[in-house]
Amino acid sequence: xxxxxxxxxxxxxxxxxxxxxxxxxxxxxxxxxxxxxxxxxxxxxxxxxxxxxxxxxxxxxxxxxxxxxxxxxxxxxxxxxxxxxxxxxxxxxx
Numbered sequence: 513x514x515x516x517x518x519x520x521x522x523x524x525x526x527x528x529x530x531x532x533x534x535x536x537x538x539x540x541x542x543x544x545x546x547x548x549x550x551x552x553x554x555x556x557x558x559x560x561x562x563x564x565x566x567x568x569x570x571x572x573x574x575x576x577x578x579x580x581x582x583x584x585x586x587x588x589x590x591x592x593x594x595x596x597x598x599x600x601x602x603x604x605x606x
Contacts, residue, residue, distance in 0.1 A: 513548075514570040515602035518563040526592040527559065533587045534563050540583035541565065546572025563597075570601070 522530045531552060538550040546568035553562040567573040589597075 513604060514567040514573055515600070516563070516565040516567070516573055517600040517602060519598040519600075520561040520563065521594045521597075522559065522561060523592060523594050527554075527561070530561055530589075530592045533584050533589075533592070534561060536583045537563065537580055538565070540579040541576045544572070544576040544579060547576065570603070 520530055520534070531554075534552040538552060541547050542550050548566040548568065550565040551563075553564060554560070555562065565573070
């Protein structure tokens with residue numbers, strides 16, 4: 513199992529635009545080989561947005577990167593986010 517987790521801090525008034533972008537990102541990978549689940553979540557306390565994608569392997573996630581990039585290539589994240597997203601690439605702890 514491999515997990516791609518991103519934490520986004522939307523600027524005021526830009527949350528819906530960022531959610532739409534995250535949904536397009538998810539739609540671009542949902543049917544890719546090895547993608548078990550993809551979801552956009554919102555923290556009730558902070559308003560931060562969480563992108564969660566669970567894959568069978570890191571290699572399958574990497575193979576889907578061109579589709580990810582294409583889905584959001586024209587999105588002005590610097591206008592929509594107050595800081596760059598925190599991105600975590602997670603594997604099971606052994």
